[in-house]
Amino acid sequence: MVTMLLPLLAVAQAASMPFVSPAFGDHMVLQRDLSAPIWGWTNPGAKVTVSVAGKTVTTVAAPDGKWMARLPAMPAGGPYDVRVEGPKRVVLRDVLFGDVWICSGQSNMEQGIAIAKNPEEEIANASHPKIRLFMTERRYSLNPEPVPQGEWKVCTPQTVAEGGWGGFSAVAYYFGRELQREVKVPIGLIQTCWGGTPAEAWTSAEALAKMPDFAALLRQLAELRADREKALANRQRALETLIATADQGTKESWQTQPDGPAWKPVARPTFEGNGLDEFDGFAWFRATVKVPEALAGREAFLQLGAIDDQDTVWINGRLVGSTEGWSLPRRYALPKGLLKAGENVLTVRVLDTMGAGGLTAEPSSMFVDVDGQRLALENWRMRPSSKLPANFALPPAGPEDQNSPTVLFNAMIHPWLPYGIKGAIWYQGESNAGRAYQYRTLLPTMIRDWRSRWGVGKFPFLIVQLANFMQRQPAPGDDAWAELREAQNIAAKVVGNAAVAVIIDAGDAQDIHPKDKQTVGKRLALAALRVAYGRKGPYLSPEYRSMTVRDGKAILTFAECGSGLVARNGAPRGFAIAGADRKWHWAQAEILGPNKIAVWSPDVPNPVAVRYAWASNPLCNVYSAEGLPLSPFRTDDWPMITGPKR
Template structure:
């Protein structure tokens, strides 16, 4: 028997050693020049080849091999390596794939919806940040939007890029500022994989396995299975049909004199002061097409040369004409519009700028900074375009049959934008999402942890670090201590997710913007996420990862004493003002504004109007005024001590 076993083992080894070199080797888009591989961890390398072929993977003095199975798939594993490089990675069979400038360092996945997708070029101090982005050891990998009904083998991407002023503008600002902070603190290469899609929901980023315990999603998965064509093809077809309906239904295009023509009569159009989201200027709830027109008088000298038209950010898409000449078209909501206006389109005196804005969800309009709205000469002289513009609605999408938002289907983005990244070796993930799940915040208490566990299970790297951003303050400032807020409940669901091991939450309740769901301060967001990584992942004992997080309450003498974790160097108010944002309630569950004071590492809350307080809330609103911090300058998370039913308690159906 022993002899038989040894013979079988010998034959297996002999067969592996004598396998023919593989032909038709392919690897996923993740493997390219300039890639970063995770240090100090096994590094899977995988792909396809003709069945039975042998593939040899070499990096420096490390070498490993694999044989393609009957389905053509192969996977080899490089041993753990220290930070360093550059190296050359070769994947060899009958032919050889060679990848140059490969670094070993820290790899992080950055995912979520629009606030993670938000680009450096549209964030605070964009010009200075872009000019300073000379970090050859920070590498960027950007995954294109992809939906799929089944897990894909490779993401749609253009490979890894070296960070520079040329490559950074369109990259995720949060991911970049997070990675830059780590790079400066650790002095090792950083690889950032950005995979996100604005306006999307957590269930779309979760696999079928992860959603197995959610009966409310099963009908959507069944519908997904019923589609007779791949989801990517269906998405392209439906989007094309929808855009065609918007085009044919747009009064601006169907008018006898189209509204982009300078001679179109706009005398009876309404006026809107730009920049602004149109929801804040009388068009609340409008999704569709709005046309904007502005007349500019130009001297002959200006009209004789090419000019540059700056329109700032526009949500979602625009087409822009000057005197009836199309000068630019952009489909991205987070890209600053900069269009060249040729001299041939200009004339001395009256010139008409026409901007057709299409928005199919959320805020819409020309909403950047006032200073961005201008018409400029090459010399630097410019004319401001901020102020009154004529506008008229071209079409409301409510009047059209909307397309299926395939990116909202459960599993669609996991299949297309997460599964193909697995099993690439990573250190961890950062996440900024939740706005699109706020109306189902109680469900998010279960859904968000389920998604995290799902990613970890599929990646097979244990409970890797998962750090996320709590929703920022947004909408009208709070005035009522009893405000019912789905966003407050979503923040609570995020806070509760810290019960999962190896998670952390960056609080941003102090850096949002009342009138913009996309706050421009992404530097602090990335920095605060990085504090969690430095403290918890990299063991920096001198780093406090978070602002104060509520731990417990004690009733005493008509007051409530609150204890916190992560007090750091102590509790404080950075503005020196009394504590704000605390409310207290008795058994009647009616909250009143409370007096709150710092007492050591606790906060004591009371109100003369509530003799026997039973519950405290802090920052419980869409946009609360709060000022509790630790000495490290990190804000406390909003919280409540009660568990009284909220406004989203019964919402589970998308």
């Protein structure tokens, strides 16, 4: 009986799937000079033919109903009609052959052209019939998904500005525009990105299984697939245990204690900008709400907007509610009798597990609503509490959490396999900065896995180095964002056929989403010309190669210097130097020639190590003569603040 049912089940499953995958459609770009695959689903054993430009290939659907045909390699050109015939008939029109790029990462890849720099002019000039766009809809899944959600569109002022977070990815668009101008072939851009997400979410379970760091999380995801209700209960218990055992404020019941000197005034109740930029753990916030006599004692609602990541809220020491989920707006009901006339104290305990933290909404979105009257939250204070324990790993929240390992690979990468591509661009890392040492292994693991699964060889992989961001630090020292940039550089080296686009001069101290995406796209395109198209020229940023010490000075040698190193606006800045005591001092520097710089300090007579631009937002000014910034680096291998302790 089971043997008889299996073919029937396959037929039923195939019938529910599209005859041609949504990865293929009108206006698409297929990869030139490659036997580009096309696939879909139909009756098991059914014959399917695919025709283009007078060439036809035939295939037969597998027992599960999936069919795949590989077209003969075609040169750049078009437009063509692609005809797919079998039990159904589909004609895909206005198809071009050119170069297809996967554009992935987190929010800085997702940020649309309409909310980036100079949007009106850029959108008005975005008529590029040889550039085609596919915006993959944001989805997550515990299991690999077969089809992407979205459609191919011709690049026009309308299509670049619609959908997503401010339209199509500005980085991807500017990259594609620059590239199309240079190589003069059609360009297909597949946007598949999601703000705030870590690299492990974009990596397959099989690849992560090679990293012991993720063993516990992968087991928990397996439990979630098997018994979701039980797994979520385990997560809740783990969260409650973490709060009870790890948070000093909870142990000491700060919600019932009066203010003291430990509570510092803050302009906004966030981790960033208040000395907790690289802090993952617990912080407590307080505000005052003044209630008129006429409104005292009434039922009300507390609006706090989104809080990153988990919050517990008290008013006048009485528990109001708790929510988990960094993007969820908070709205708590306040019972009758809670609000008193005069000053009321709001206390919010925030647990941040990665990236940004705190009450991230605009101040105007945070208030108490009493019968339609909005009462402002004033006089915000903050009291830092406890860092997350070492090796912290909260069980996944489930399919509702796009940050869980594997879930974005499953829903937003797997459906594209094995679409013919030229390469990939990747702008991500902010959400992994607190684990930069781990990223040295994680990013190469992801890249190798993608390459293996795509089946088009060691395709070019271009990485955007993190931009400058946050308050500038007065003294040299260690920094998590600098360590993440180093991890990105290491990843590019170890996987090969990869490059890093350095944008240490294109960020914004006040905005983690800098609006200058033109510079990012242009530098990615330059890197592509070298890595993907084999052009010789000054397309990459200068990078550190070696150091010698002579007469109390460190003599540094660099590669990829183009026509030579230059310093903008005065002498070279951004260098720090240390001796055997490992104490860092700002250094003087002089460019000695096209690829050498001398670095010294009277405070370090015997230098042993040099760092450059080693900060979240460094003051640095060394470039190649062609205008590409020197990549941040360090010559030492001393312990990292994100690495294992030695």
